[in-house]
């Protein structure tokens with residue numbers, strides 16, 4: 001069997017698979033993307049209906065690296081890109097069932113009703129707390145309790161990780177879930193000293209620090225990105241093509257997939273798995289012997305329910321003058337948080353109307369994300385009624401339920417990462433990219449996919 005050199009099969013057409021495909025095609029590779037579902041984008045997709053716009057998963061991308069900006073420019077999407085107005089810098093945290101602005105400056109922190117006097121004292125003490133020098137891997141909550149105390153954990157970190165990971169700080173590993181925070185302590189001995197010193201350093205490798213990185217979307221929603229990437233591919237994506245079997249053959253890899261009840265095969269020099277961690281466990285890949293991929297099932301993927309609701313603005317008492325609200329676990333409400341979509345970007349709701357996206361479930365209350373649509377709507381309306389003074393029924397409702405939403409980088413995640421590295425090292429031409437590798441954000445997945453493509457290009461150039 002002769003295999004075309006500089007060729008690649010990519011499993012999955014989420015942002016990871018499509019970014020890698022684009023980069024490889026530009027480097028002269030012949031690329032085929034196999035997608036198990038009937039559309040591109042994976043978690044990144046948009047629903048539009050009668051002047052309402054709702055996202056299935058991510059709502060914004062953070063421009064944390066020049067490579068992300070360059071990719072958008074290269075795709076000709078600069079004109080479509082939209083940035084939220086200054087309103088997005090205000091975020092609310094729920095305390096005693098009311099919305100309190102998250103302080104944005106040290107002075108704001110010391111005067112904020114969100115934090116008690118003990119928290120304020122802890123912040124002054126933080127630079128003097130010795131750095132962790134144990135081999136024991138700390139959870140995020142252990143790390144925060146040691147350096148900043150319970151109140152900071154409850155009203156800053158707990159809602160923050162509910163918003164990003166739909167996760168639980170008691171389970172997440174500080175080292176793997178928030179590596180930049182972990183590294184501040186490692187490099188500077190203190191988070192505050194580290195922040196101050198790092199702010200004075202020149203940015204490295206075109207990286208844009210999170211606090212300076214701009215957030216964006218596209219006029220027609222985030223699906224513009226995967227759809228544009230897909231439209232540039234010379235070989236059309238194969239949809240409804242669930243890959244269950246891959247095998248090492250001479251000079252490359254052969255995959256077998258089911259499409260429209262037919263069994264098909266494809267071969268290429270390189271095979272990139274850009275699916276999800278949990279679906280990997282259903283794949284069988286053979287290189288002399290079957291590779292152990294069962295650890296994909298060890299990655300926790302909690303369910304998350306997303307509901308976008310539209311109201312006439314007269315139904316909402318709150319001014320929705322911010323990015324959104326986050327609910328700390330100790331507040332005993334049923335939602336994780338809500339985004340104020342129509343305040344962020346224009347054109348997400350008809351005139352005189354507003355739209356909000358509510359998140360339910362996650363590691364905190366997985367059972368709620370699995371409730372019926374009717375019950376989930378009731379939960380969202382109940383909590384929004386308390387928090388934002390919303391009355392009456394929504395005029396627009398869009399549901400998206402993710403039974404397995406976001407991979408949790410829990411304590412011990414280093415072992416999962418090592419398993420992926422070992423698989424790549426032991427199986428030439430086999431690669432893994434996706435939100436289970438080096439960060440769950442869209443920005444992190446784009447960067448890892450570009451890095452994977454670069455690795456393939458440089459390896460093939462050497463051989």
Ligand SMILES: Cc1cc2nc3c(=O)[nH]c(=O)nc-3n(C[C@H](O)[C@H](O)[C@H](O)COP(=O)(O)OP(=O)(O)OC[C@H]3O[C@@H](n4cnc5c(N)ncnc54)[C@H](O)[C@@H]3O)c2cc1C
Nearest residue numbers: 012014015016036042043057058059243275434435441442
């Ligand atoms: C509700 C929610 C909100 C989020 N909000 C944000 C946010 O605001 N900002 C942000 O930066 N990030 C956010 N994220 C995270 C971010 O969206 C994801 O991490 C990212 O989009 C994942 O991209 P991916 O390509 O790695 O995986 P996916 O998007 O999951 O794509 C994987 C693709 O592979 C396909 N596939 C899997 N297995 C196979 C197989 N065997 N054969 C063929 N095809 C297969 C799947 O069908 C899917 O299309 C959010 C995620 C969710 C779920």
